[in-house]
Amino acid sequence: MRVTFLGTSGAVPTTERNPSALAVEREGDRLLFDCGEGTQRQMMQFGTGFDIDQIFLTHMHGDHVLGVPGLLQTLDFNERERPISIHAPAGTRSRVEQLIAPTGNRPSYPVRIAQVEPGDVALDRAEYEVRAFAVDHQTDAVGYALVEDERKGHFDRETAEEEFGIPPGPKYSKLHAGEPVEHEGETIQPEWVVGPPRPGRRLVYTGDTRPTDSVRSAATDADLLVHDGTFADEHASRARQTAHSTAREAAEIAAAAGAKRLALTHLSTRYTGRAWKLEAEASEVFEGRVFLPDDGAVADVPYPDSDESFRLTAPDSR
Incomplete structure (x- = not known):
């Protein structure tokens, strides 16, 4: 699972940070979460490409959606034919339609608008789901969790061959699929040669x-x-007034949830040149890894049981 931070600024862009957008690649599927102004240029600059079929909007504030019209128009110029789906909070369909309309022409390919409420499965795939959950931003808004299914346990070929005398072949596939097989007069149960299910990954975007x-x-x-x-602690009252979080509050949520890693985004321009302050305050309450990604940073998220390590690549080292 590869996560590219396309836009990490708050409501106002800076010369270094674009408004909100997050690209996720999972086993060939490419998803886009939020689409702030200039997102399509970020996609080109940081190499995610335009091969997306699903856009998930958390809410309709401009810094999260103003990149949608331009992106859809570019896809039209590129002679796209297959549909694209835009997921947005319930009650916002007309606003999404109005967002697309100013381009002058509707795209030549189908644009499907799906409204989601907290608890809905916005996208159901064979090996994962994207689920909407409730947030508090004083407007119609949701967050999204990409949740992978459990994976099959490891198949113990050595036990199958040496203890039960089963040669490689179709019986291995059946056992790994959870089906018992008959071999030399004995019924071999799958749990005898297949380990426990292995957890999938969970990516949460608020x-x-x-x-x-x-x-x-x-x-x-x-x-x-x-x-x-x-915000940092010094602007905690401003965070409450505008329905945002401080870095410390985000870290408290991460700690309470047992999350492994925390990425802080939507950074106020107040901290340009001193964003380290946000990371420092979050690290005081969260023992997992905390980081403030730059635009273009890429996070490769391994499976929980993998020997691979989490890897964060800076844009200037790719």
Whole structure:
């Protein structure tokens, strides 16, 4: 699972940070979460490409959606034919339609708008789901959790061959699929040669939000939590007024959820040149890895039982 941070600024872009956008590649599927102004240029600059079929909008504030019209128009210029789906909070369909309309012409390919409520499965794939969950941002808003299914346990070929005398072949596939097989007059149960199910990965993207129990629940055991970390402690009152989180509050949610890693995004321009302050305050309460990704940073998220390590690649070292 590869996560590319296309836009990490708050409501106002800077020369170094674009408004909110997150690209996720999972086993060939490419998903886009939020699409702030200039996202299509970020996609070109950081090599994610335009091969996406699903866009997930957390809410309709401009810094999260103003890149949609331009991206759809570019896809049209590129002679796209297959449909694209835009997922947005319930009650916002007309606003999504109005967002697309100013380009002058509707795209020649189908644009499907799906409204989602907290608890809905926005996208159901064979090996994972994208689920919407409640956030607190004083508007119609949701967060999204990409949750992979459990994977099959490891097949113990040595035991199958040496203890039960089963040669390689179709019986291995049946056992690994959970079906008992007959061999030399004995019924071999799959649990005798297949280990316990292995956990999948969980990626959680909050969009803009106050710290809430619904976010904590969605982020339980998350391999990566991407959380609103707009403000430092010194502007905690401003965070409450604008329905955002401080870096410390985001870290408290990550700690309570048992998340493994925390990425702080939607950073206020107040901290340009001193974003380290946000990371330092979050690290005081969260023992897992905390980082403030730059635009273009790539996080490779391994399976929980993998021998591979989490890897964060800076844009200037790719």
